[in-house]
Amino acid sequence: MRHYPGTTTLGFEEPLIFDYQKTGVSGASLPELQVPAANPSESLPAALIRTEAAALPELSESETVRHFTRLSTWNYSVDLGFYPLGSCTMKYNPKVNEWAARLPRAARMHPYAPVAAVQPAIEITYEVEQMLAEVSGMAEVSVQPSAGAHGELAAMMMIRKALKQRGNPRKKVLIPDTAHGTNPATSALNGYAVESIATGADGLIDLASVAEKMNEDVAALMLTNPNTLGLFEQNIKAVCDIVHERGGFVFGDGANLNAIMGRGRPGDFGIDAMQFNLHKTMSTPHGGGGPGAGPVGVCAELVPFLPGPRPTRQADGQIVLQSDLPLSIGRVRTFMGNFGVVLRTWVYLREMGAKGLQHASDMAVLNANYLARLIADHYHIPYGDGRCMHEVVASDRTLADTGVTTLDVAKALIDRGFHPPTVYFPLVVKGALMIEPTETESRETIETFAASLNEIAELAKTDPDALRAAPTRTHRRRFDEALAARKPVLIAE
Numbered sequence: 381m382r383h384y385p386g387t388t389t390l391g392f393e394e395p396l397i398f399d400y401q402k403t404g405v406s407g408a409s410l411p412e413l414q415v416p417a418a419n420p421s422e423s424l425p426a427a428l429i430r431t432e433a434a435a436l437p438e439l440s441e442s443e444t445v446r447h448f449t450r451l452s453t454w455n456y457s458v459d460l461g462f463y464p465l466g467s468c469t470m471k472y473n474p475k476v477n478e479w480a481a482r483l484p485r486a487a488r489m490h491p492y493a494p495v496a497a498v499q500p501a502i503e504i505t506y507e508v509e510q511m512l513a514e515v516s517g518m519a520e521v522s523v524q525p526s527a528g529a530h531g532e533l534a535a536m537m538m539i540r541k542a543l544k545q546r547g548n549p550r551k552k553v554l555i556p557d558t559a560h561g562t563n564p565a566t567s568a569l570n571g572y573a574v575e576s577i578a579t580g581a582d583g584l585i586d587l588a589s590v591a592e593k594m595n596e597d598v599a600a601l602m603l604t605n606p607n608t609l610g611l612f613e614q615n616i617k618a619v620c621d622i623v624h625e626r627g628g629f630v631f632g633d634g635a636n637l638n639a640i641m642g643r644g645r646p647g648d649f650g651i652d653a654m655q656f657n658l659h660k661t662m663s664t665p666h667g668g669g670g671p672g673a674g675p676v677g678v679c680a681e682l683v684p685f686l687p688g689p690r691p692t693r694q695a696d697g698q699i700v701l702q703s704d705l706p707l708s709i710g711r712v713r714t715f716m717g718n719f720g721v722v723l724r725t726w727v728y729l730r731e732m733g734a735k736g737l738q739h740a741s742d743m744a745v746l747n748a749n750y751l752a753r754l755i756a757d758h759y760h761i762p763y764g765d766g767r768c769m770h771e772v773v774a775s776d777r778t779l780a781d782t783g784v785t786t787l788d789v790a791k792a793l794i795d796r797g798f799h800p801p802t803v804y805f806p807l808v809v810k811g812a813l814m815i816e817p818t819e820t821e822s823r824e825t826i827e828t829f830a831a832s833l834n835e836i837a838e839l840a841k842t843d844p845d846a847l848r849a850a851p852t853r854t855h856r857r858r859f860d861e862a863l864a865a866r867k868p869v870l871i872a873e
């Protein structure tokens with residue numbers, strides 16, 4: 381029988397670690413103290429001293445390891461199988477990057493170590509900033525922000541400050557209706573009102589709407605390119621020209637850089653500020669809540685506003701942290717950013733080289749187009765005439781008569797061993813299935829996935845109930861989401 385990653389037919393239940401009823405067992409075996417035990421009442425206020433032991437589970441080391449190892453097999457990951465979560469770019473990450481990030485000299489570096497003692501780390505940070513500037517065509521980059529959303533926030537803070545500096549603060553930000561929710565959130569956090577721009581019938585930003593809405597009140601336009609429909613914004617240059625002529629900035633959401641790196645540079649299109657999602661594009665595992673990194677890149681005018689301190693190369697070759705930055709928006713996080721992610725990026729970029737990055741983009745686009753072609757007879761692909769960049773957005777419209785929806789398709793894919801794609805996003809496509817195969821998947825994987833999607837579409841016609849019952853091979857079956865939201869049961873009975 382085929383192995384379905386993340387699923388099981390064994391039917392084992394794993395108790396909560398607190399349900400292992402034992403006392404007096406310990407996972408650690410330390411020798412007896414040879415010095416007097418510390419007396420907490422000498423160093424802590426009485427109110428903070430425990431009177432009873434903490435209710436921690438008591439297990440031996442092997443029981444603890446087995447409990448967590450068993451639980452880990454319940455998780456789906458890119459190391460187990462295909463993970464085509466659109467927009468999230470769940471690509472396979474070469475293990476050599478993990479090796480580098482875990483080298484003790486990197487992993488155990490102390491964040492308060494003096495700059496002179498950690499020159500290699502500062503140098504790597506500096507070089508990643510240089511390399512990202514080269515890849516994107518931006519004047520300078522800071523790796524300080526911790527996520528894409530954080531890089532967006534930093535960029536909009538810089539834009540706001542630059543406009544204030546020009547003596548021309550503004551009130552609004554224009555954002556297409558296909559945008560990721562972080563774009564309007566970022567604008568709102570900067571005190572801007574958001575005005576939505578409709579997507580044209582071709583799936584691209586409507587140039588006439590941009591011309592109509594861009595005025596002296598608008599601070600910036602935020603644009604994702606390729607956009608979340610997986611289409612390249614062909615009019616990007618014209619959009620930037622309109623915004624610039626009327627005194628605004630263009631922010632480029634760089635989450636989809638993996639479709640164009642080595643082929644086109646946002647800086648050359650006219651983008652003034654952008655974020656990079658290193659955990660998506662530059663090979664860092666994500667999906668478990670981090671850590672990530674969302675460097676921010678800017679055009680020359682915005683350079684003085686970059687977060688500080690800035691790694692800067694001196695005449696003697698030493699790299700110092702420059703803090704004398706009068707216009708900087710300041711720190712956006714502690715220390716120098718998520719160094720582990722930055723280090724993985726450095727290894728990735730050195731490993732790939734310019735040609736490798738170009739090849740990665742080409743393969744990401746080829747794979748998505750191949751997948752689009754394979755499923756086009758069974759699913760509706762509303763935009764792009766069947767062509768796309770790095771991801772394809774399909775919909776459940778062809779299944780309308782069967783009563784089977786995108787949610788059922790997603791759950792049925794789990795039974796077939798796949799992580800579902802992103803569903804019901806972007807919002808402009810009803811019943812959207814947003815599929816991003818990434819460049820790291822083989823032709824066989826893409827064909828097997830497409831065959832499963834097509835088999836599900838066939839099954840929708842003959843046995844729709846089977847799909848509505850899915851998933852049936854997982855540790856947990858389909859939740860009643862409405863009930864879970866209204867009457868959540870948050871502890872085990």
Ligand SMILES: *Cc1c(COP(=O)(O)O)cnc(C)c1O
Pocket residue numbers: 467468527528529530560562604608633635636657672674
């Ligand atoms: C993922 C994503 C973001 C947000 O990035 P995070 O790193 O998750 O904060 C923004 N825009 C787009 C288009 C994305 O796909």
